[in-house]
Amino acid sequence: MNLRLPGPIPVPNEILEAMAKPMINHRGPAYKEMLARITDRLKQVFQTTGDVYILTASGTGAMEATITNTLSPSDKVLCASIGGFGHRFAEIARIFGADVVMLNSAPGTSIKLDKLHSVLESDPAISAVLVTHNETSTGVTNDLEKIADIVKKEFNKLLLVDGISSVGSLPLQTDAWGCDVVATASQKGWMLPPGLAFISFSEKAWEANATSTMPKFYFDLSEYRSYFAKGQPPWTPAISQMFALDLALEEMMTQGLDNIYQQHAEIGKFTRDGLRTLGLTILPEESIASNSVTAVCVPDGIDVKNLLMQLDENHGVILAAGQDSLAEKIFRIGHMGRTTKGEIENVLNSLTSVLTNLGFNPAQSR
Ligand SMILES: *Cc1c(COP(=O)(O)O)cnc(C)c1O
Numbered sequence: 001m002n003l004r005l006p007g008p009i010p011v012p013n014e015i016l017e018a019m020a021k022p023m024i025n026h027r028g029p030a031y032k033e034m035l036a037r038i039t040d041r042l043k044q045v046f047q048t049t050g051d052v053y054i055l056t057a058s059g060t061g062a063m064e065a066t067i068t069n070t071l072s073p074s075d076k077v078l079c080a081s082i083g084g085f086g087h088r089f090a091e092i093a094r095i096f097g098a099d100v101v102m103l104n105s106a107p108g109t110s111i112k113l114d115k116l117h118s119v120l121e122s123d124p125a126i127s128a129v130l131v132t133h134n135e136t137s138t139g140v141t142n143d144l145e146k147i148a149d150i151v152k153k154e155f156n157k158l159l160l161v162d163g164i165s166s167v168g169s170l171p172l173q174t175d176a177w178g179c180d181v182v183a184t185a186s187q188k189g190w191m192l193p194p195g196l197a198f199i200s201f202s203e204k205a206w207e208a209n210a211t212s213t214m215p216k217f218y219f220d221l222s223e224y225r226s227y228f229a230k231g232q233p234p235w236t237p238a239i240s241q242m243f244a245l246d247l248a249l250e251e252m253m254t255q256g257l258d259n260i261y262q263q264h265a266e267i268g269k270f271t272r273d274g275l276r277t278l279g280l281t282i283l284p285e286e287s288i289a290s291n292s293v294t295a296v297c298v299p300d301g302i303d304v305k306n307l308l309m310q311l312d313e314n315h316g317v318i319l320a321a322g323q324d325s326l327a328e329k330i331f332r333i334g335h336m337g338r339t340t341k342g343e344i345e346n347v348l349n350s351l352t353s354v355l356t357n358l359g360f361n362p363a364q365s366r
Pocket of ligand 1: 007058059060061085132134135136162163164165185
């Protein structure tokens with residue numbers, strides 16, 4: 001089976017096996033040591049000297065924690081959304097009572113920096129900006145460094161980042177760029193099963209936290225902070241997942257962050273080049289195309305449900321459909337973690353076969 005979703009991604013055997021270890025006392029010395037080692041390495045991946053906490057949740061839980069730990073009801077916030085996950089970020093903020101201003105970009109495009117600048121300039125009441133670093137629903141990577149320059153250096157707002165499909169896969173410098181909160185989740189580039197989320201928290205985020213009145217309990221990061229001082233989590237952690245995370249981080253440290261980024265850049269380009277050779281079109285333009293997930297336009301006359309079903313049933317290749325308004329228009333190929341060229345070649349060959357079956361001639365369509 002060739003599981004090529006933008007999460008969950010295949011988990012190496014040794015990491016799966018690490019989860020089969022016997023339980024330990026999460027309030028004992030062995031756990032304390034493991035938590036310290038894991039947190040130290042997570043900070044290296046986030047490129048922060050600030051705080052990083054581990055939540056038992058999927059990525060959406062970390063998005064909720066991001067909002068509820070920094071904002072208060074009726075706070076005015078700007079959500080610069082470029083797709084489905086940007087909209088989810090806005091929806092969470094709205095549900096907890098924030099006054100959300102939207103800056104939407106068309107599917108397949110990135111945040112327009114001049115527009116971001118002018119919205120912030122025209123509305124000084126905005127206190128925080130929500131952005132998705134890598135929009136998994138459209139395969140677009142925003143230029144987070146330039147966004148942060150505007151949000152932080154020019155306007156000094158709180159910058160809250162959904163880095164769920166980028167941290168650990170794509171370059172993201174939490175401190176150097178000035179991201180106040182960055183959220184990510186284990187089933188993306190970390191090569192872990194779903195179930196853990198990681199969240200970084202800056203000094204300015206703690207300042208916001210001091211006056212934040214949105215309701216929170218399970219995700220109350222001040223609890224995580226006070227327990228961390230004792231080497232413990234506030235609630236019972238997902239111990240098996242922590243064993244897996246411990247090993248995954250050790251492997252990531254051995255590989256080296258720069259090599260991980262480089263590998264993603266290469267496999268991303270390899271995927272897009274291969275798709276274009278088949279006569280297919282990538283949704284975003286090359287300069288903003290994501291190196292962790294590729295969104296491919298469905299050729300005219302092809303039924304995407306049928307395409308994905310035949311890839312799965314006849315070739316064991318599992319790709320993701322588009323979401324919402326893109327459901328009939330695109331499909332997505334995940335290439336996070338240790339995706340090999342061989343695995344992408346298998347996707348391309350399978351696509352060629354199924355597309356030909358469905359009446360699309362890959363060779364002649366160019
Ligand atoms: C996967 C993903 C999410 C949602 O995470 P869940 O783990 O499914 O809750 C949010 N944002 C982005 C950018 C993602 O890739």
